[in-house]
Amino acid sequence: xxVLVACFKWVVDEAYIRRTSAGELDLSSVSYKIxxxxxxxxxxxxxxxxxxxxxxxxxxxxxxxxxxxxKDALSRGADxxxxxxxxxxxxxxxxxxxxxxxxxxxxxxxxxxxxxxGEGSSDLYNQQVGIRLAERLGIPCLSFVQKLELEEGRVVAxxxxxxxxxxxxxxxxxxxxxxxxxxxxxIPGVKDTLSASxxxxxxxxKDDLAVAPDAHFRTISLAASRLDRQCERFGADETDxxxxxxxxxxxxxxx
Amino acid sequence: xxxxxxxxxxxxxALELLQAGQLLLAAGxxxxxxxxxxxxGPRPEDLGAAGAAEVLLLPPLADHQPLExxxxxxLEEARKxxxxxxxxxxxxxxxxxxxxxxxxxxxGLCSGCNALHWNSESGTLEMERLLYGGAAVQRIAPFTFxxxxxxxxxxxxxxxxxxxxxxxxxxxxAPPVSPVSVLEHKPKERKGQDVMAAxxxxxxxxxxxxxxxxxxxxxxxxxxxxxxxxxxxxxxEMHWLPEDxxxxxSGIQVKPDLYIGIGVSGQVQHLTGIxxxxxxxxxxxxxxAPIFAAADLGxxxxxxxxxxxxxxxxxxxxxx
Numbered sequence: 001x002x003v004l005v006a007c008f009k010w011v012v013d014e015a016y017i018r019r020t021s022a023g024e025l026d027l028s029s030v031s032y033k034i035x036x037x038x039x040x041x042x043x044x045x046x047x048x049x050x051x052x053x054x055x056x057x058x059x060x061x062x063x064x065x066x067x068x069x070x071k072d073a074l075s076r077g078a079d080x081x082x083x084x085x086x087x088x089x090x091x092x093x094x095x096x097x098x099x100x101x102x103x104x105x106x107x108x109x110x111x112x113x114x115x116x117x118g119e120g121s122s123d124l125y126n127q128q129v130g131i132r133l134a135e136r137l138g139i140p141c142l143s144f145v146q147k148l149e150l151e152e153g154r155v156v157a158x159x160x161x162x163x164x165x166x167x168x169x170x171x172x173x174x175x176x177x178x179x180x181x182x183x184x185x186x187i188p189g190v191k192d193t194l195s196a197s198x199x200x201x202x203x204x205x206k207d208d209l210a211v212a213p214d215a216h217f218r219t220i221s222l223a224a225s226r227l228d229r230q231c232e233r234f235g236a237d238e239t240d241x242x243x244x245x246x247x248x249x250x251x252x253x254x255x
Numbered sequence: 256x257x258x259x260x261x262x263x264x265x266x267x268x269a270l271e272l273l274q275a276g277q278l279l280l281a282a283g284x285x286x287x288x289x290x291x292x293x294x295x296g297p298r299p300e301d302l303g304a305a306g307a308a309e310v311l312l313l314p315p316l317a318d319h320q321p322l323e324x325x326x327x328x329x330l331e332e333a334r335k336x337x338x339x340x341x342x343x344x345x346x347x348x349x350x351x352x353x354x355x356x357x358x359x360x361x362x363g364l365c366s367g368c369n370a371l372h373w374n375s376e377s378g379t380l381e382m383e384r385l386l387y388g389g390a391a392v393q394r395i396a397p398f399t400f401x402x403x404x405x406x407x408x409x410x411x412x413x414x415x416x417x418x419x420x421x422x423x424x425x426x427x428x429a430p431p432v433s434p435v436s437v438l439e440h441k442p443k444e445r446k447g448q449d450v451m452a453a454x455x456x457x458x459x460x461x462x463x464x465x466x467x468x469x470x471x472x473x474x475x476x477x478x479x480x481x482x483x484x485x486x487x488x489x490x491x492e493m494h495w496l497p498e499d500x501x502x503x504x505s506g507i508q509v510k511p512d513l514y515i516g517i518g519v520s521g522q523v524q525h526l527t528g529i530x531x532x533x534x535x536x537x538x539x540x541x542x543x544a545p546i547f548a549a550a551d552l553g554x555x556x557x558x559x560x561x562x563x564x565x566x567x568x569x570x571x572x573x574x575x
């Protein structure tokens with residue numbers, strides 16, 4: 001019976017980020033979510049378990065407020081969660097996150113078959129954690145996977161690359177990072193949410209960890225991105241559409 | 256000073272990275288420009304002509320080994336030489352290799368780096384990237400060197416090469432056999448115009464009700480001599496168009512002269528994919544759609560009414 005580990009991150013929902021008139025980031029009205037592609041990782045793990053048995057362990061590193069995300073992950077089919085929490089874990093770099101995940105997976109889980117990660121988080125989108133994690137654990141990594149199967153002692157995956165699809169195979173245990181098109185994540189129902197609150201959560205603090213990874217970068221500045229566009233509006237009637245075409249020709253982008 | 260290394264799958268990507276590297280060296284970063292390649296990768300003579308002083312040439316891979324198997328060979332050499340900066344073109348394989356090597360070097364990796372600046376006064380390498388799906392721009396600096404960056408193809412201009420320039424070639428040892436094996440490679444079918452290279456991109460969004468209605472968008476693209484692309488829901492959820500036509504942070508980033516989004520709401524991840532467009536146009540019936548704030552010209556109207564009128568007007572007023 002495979003032991004499947006799904007890593008996820010509780011992140012700011014970028015759809016609610018605003019820009020102040022001074023060009024600063026306005027995070028005052030944001031809500032939070034499980035990072036988009038991590039939902040695909042959780043979903044894929046849950047489907048594998050539903051198909052062939054085993055168990056799904058969800059693991060996250062974050063600030064203590066991420067506890068909502070832990071419950072969300074458990075309502076998406078995970079059996080148990082490992083929640084590594086500290087107020088200082090809000091803006092960890094990819095190498096720090098990978099180091100912490102690796103220690104917890106190695107020391108608290110130990111025997112596992114497959115670790116599933118999203119290809120990148122929707123806040124920082126470093127696309128590094130899964131690959132760095134595999135290096136730390138000293139096991140193979142299959143990245144950018146759109147299709148996944150477990151065979152006897154091996155994982156077979158389709159990677160989507162710029163020049164085509166690469167079907168690869170690696171011995172277990174291994175790490176995979178999944179693309180959004182691997183599945184459509186479920187929307188948890190009331191029953192799932194209720195059963196989630198009865199599932200075990202192992203909470204791990206900063207002091208329980210042996211690693212204390214250092215950041216590799218300092219931030220010089222962080223600002224809202226600017227999109228300087230003219231924002232000229234046209235109606236849908238024929239006169240306006242002709243004006244629209246005229247404007248494009250004038251700008252030299254249309255013959 | 257140990258200089259700047261570059262690695263790219265394609266020659267044009269390598270030329271971009273070499274140009275970016277040359278600018279940093281000219282700004283006083285110090286060291287030489289070194290390109291890593293392999294049989295089947297960018298050719299050493301092209302890399303030399305484009306400014307690489309040295310080419311580190313990997314031996315051919317054993318059968319069924321993925322490109323990422325080269326990781327340990329590159330890492331070993333980087334450990335010895337300690338380059339200041341390693342630039343990778345951010346293709347899937349490039350991102351994978353860069354992450355492995357960064358972890359092996361215990362180094363930082365700036366993913367999706369879209370600007371590099373050497374501050375010679377403070378000796379700081381300033382790197383820029385997008386956060387929150389493109390809603391924010393972050394400027395970072397590494398605490399230590401070496402540092403790595405993955406650079407999206409098309410970020411930097413390619414330099415003009417000098418065919419008389421030649422790089423010295425040094426051979427790297429073969430990597431150990433990777434436990435990952437390639438079972439099959441299905442090359443991508445090339446259909447229609449290349450969206451990445453198109454001067455005009457017509458992008459279909461969620462506003463289309465049925466897959467057959469995409470004919471309107473395709474028709475407009477053909478009329479304008481442009482390429483058809485789509486937003487994530489159309490490729491990922493509806494599977495109406497292939498994934499490689501999906502524009503956005505996690506899809507392709509385009510830099511056409513003209514982008515026309517039809518029935519596109521304008522989520523921040525999608526807008527990130529069209530930041531480089533010269534002129535952005537939007538057609539959407541919802542005047543509150545975020546795309547209008549990110550568009551130069553917007554038509555507020557139902558796409559099913561607007562597109563036939565637009566096509567007719569284009570045909571009537573076409574230059575002879």
